[in-house]
Amino acid sequence: MKNQQKNPRxxxxxxxFQPLIEMTGNRQxxxxxxxxxxxxxPENIKIxxxxxxxxxxxxxxxxRCITASSVEVFGYVNKVEFIS
Amino acid sequence: MLLKxxxxxxxxxxxxxxxxxxxxxxxxxxxxxxNLWDAYPSKGKITAxxxxxxxxxxxxxxxxxxxxxxxxxxxGVPFFVKRHSSRxxxxxxxxxGAVLLVVLSQFIWTVDITGAKTVSDNRIREALADNGxxxxxxxxxxxxxxxxxxxxxxxxxxxxxxxxxxxCKSTADVREKAKKSDEPKSQSPCNIxxxxxxxxxxxxxxxxxxAVEEGSGVKQGDLLVSGVxxxxxxxxxxxxxxAEVYADVNSKFELxxxxxxxxxxxxxxxxxRNKLNFLWLSIPxxxxxxxxxxxxxxxxxxxxxxxxxxxxLGITTQTSYELRNxxxxxxxxxxxxxxxxxxxxxxxxxxxxxxxxxxxxxLTEDETSFNFTCDYTLNRNIAQSVEFDxxxx
Numbered sequence: 001m002k003n004q005q006k007n008p009r010x011x012x013x014x015x016x017f018q019p020l021i022e023m024t025g026n027r028q029x030x031x032x033x034x035x036x037x038x039x040x041x042p043e044n045i046k047i048x049x050x051x052x053x054x055x056x057x058x059x060x061x062x063x064r065c066i067t068a069s070s071v072e073v074f075g076y077v078n079k080v081e082f083i084s
Numbered sequence: 085m086l087l088k089x090x091x092x093x094x095x096x097x098x099x100x101x102x103x104x105x106x107x108x109x110x111x112x113x114x115x116x117x118x119n120l121w122d123a124y125p126s127k128g129k130i131t132a133x134x135x136x137x138x139x140x141x142x143x144x145x146x147x148x149x150x151x152x153x154x155x156x157x158x159x160g161v162p163f164f165v166k167r168h169s170s171r172x173x174x175x176x177x178x179x180x181g182a183v184l185l186v187v188l189s190q191f192i193w194t195v196d197i198t199g200a201k202t203v204s205d206n207r208i209r210e211a212l213a214d215n216g217x218x219x220x221x222x223x224x225x226x227x228x229x230x231x232x233x234x235x236x237x238x239x240x241x242x243x244x245x246x247x248x249x250x251x252c253k254s255t256a257d258v259r260e261k262a263k264k265s266d267e268p269k270s271q272s273p274c275n276i277x278x279x280x281x282x283x284x285x286x287x288x289x290x291x292x293x294x295a296v297e298e299g300s301g302v303k304q305g306d307l308l309v310s311g312v313x314x315x316x317x318x319x320x321x322x323x324x325x326x327a328e329v330y331a332d333v334n335s336k337f338e339l340x341x342x343x344x345x346x347x348x349x350x351x352x353x354x355x356x357r358n359k360l361n362f363l364w365l366s367i368p369x370x371x372x373x374x375x376x377x378x379x380x381x382x383x384x385x386x387x388x389x390x391x392x393x394x395x396x397l398g399i400t401t402q403t404s405y406e407l408r409n410x411x412x413x414x415x416x417x418x419x420x421x422x423x424x425x426x427x428x429x430x431x432x433x434x435x436x437x438x439x440x441x442x443x444x445x446x447l448t449e450d451e452t453s454f455n456f457t458c459d460y461t462l463n464r465n466i467a468q469s470v471e472f473d474x475x476x477x
Contacts, residue, residue: 036114037111042125062125065121066113067114
């Protein structure tokens with residue numbers, strides 16, 4: 001208990017059920033904590049997450065890999081929108 | 085790359101999912117743990133790829149999501165096998181090929197020899213074959229150490245033999261014995277004596293005391309140049325006599341030639357027979373049954389090679405030449421011409437350093453042969469070094 005008080009958990013992990021978004025430039029995005037794809041078009045991909053809905057705008061967008069809790073998006077991303 | 089290989093090995097299908105809200109299919113596939121890749125959207129449909137084994141499940145999911153799936157391409161080993169399942173020869177051929185490869189790799193295909201300079205490759209090859217190293221030998225029965233030792237014993241001129249079996253190729257690396265250098269010139273005192281009877285014509289004495297003069301006759305073993313030199317103080321000194329002593333010596337050469345003899349010569353008729361060689365097998369490959377009562381033959385073996393590596397497959401061509409036999413009768417004139425040619429050879433090869441002073445040919449003949457005798461007078465060096473023990477004096 002003393003140790004936990006001395007070294008509190010980093011604030012990032014305190015985000016609870018918030019999704020983890022990892023971007024490599026504007027070409028590759030990995031969303032962990034997704035609950036499904038709401039819209040799938042080459043210019044717009046909307047991903048439902050445990051938090052807000054995330055909308056990616058751009059061109060040539062595609063889902064390279066999808067599992068029950070994560071989605072990997074490839075393409076040229078111009079804009080990211082959080083819809084809550 | 086590895087992932088692509090495994091996907092290809094398991095087989096995969098590319099399909100399009102069309103209908104309302106095709107993204108529902110992606111979500112449903114993810115929830116049902118279906119692995120999808122290369123999912124590209126287009127108007128009202130999605131093109132994606134998945135493992136062939138998962139496709140049946142995917143169709144049920146798509147039906148539930150109100151979508152229709154359509155396969156656009158099938159790739160991978162399972163589809164290839166299914167497509168060619170009616171061609172039984174393919175798997176049998178592949179299996180036989182694999183078996184053949186495994187069986188043939190247990191044998192020596194070629195034997196290479198390196199490092200031989202004066203000893204012929206054929207001689208080494210024969211010695212290797214006698215000791216179990218030959219094309220077609222079962223690799224695992226070769227006792228390399230024993231074979232090395234035996235080949236070295238068989239060929240005296242070799243000082244070192246190493247046999248390396250690498251794959252189906254056996255390489256024999258050999259080293260030849262270094263030739264013995266000439267024995268150092270003896271420094272012990274010696275006399276020069278005559279090696280045959282003759283009349284001295286010239287003496288070139290470099291060291292020693294000349295015991296004969298030009299014009300004097302000597303017998304075999306007579307002292308020509310002495311290695312015992314008197315000094316001014318009534319003592320003697322022993323030296324190694326060195327001299328060239330030329331003398332006219334008599335020599336005789338005899339030859340008996342039959343008056344009638346059989347002579348064989350190669351006729352223009354010849355027959356080629358081919359044999360197919362595979363490892364140790366030799367299969368006749370031509371139907372030529374011509375046989376000559378008397379013949380000589382030569383063999384030429386050619387092996388197939390790929391990238392400089394000889395294969396155990398080749399063709400041996402055996403050529404037989406017909407020998408004709410004629411009976412030759414010689415007259416004395418022809419016999420004498422032949423004898424004179426023989427004399428020339430005798431002079432050049434038997435007495436190369438001698439000069440011929442006179443030559444007298446005598447011919448006698450009996451019923452069956454000509455008997456030639458040639459009496460020579462040759463001028464040659466008759467000096468012979470004979471060492472002596474100083475305690476004799």
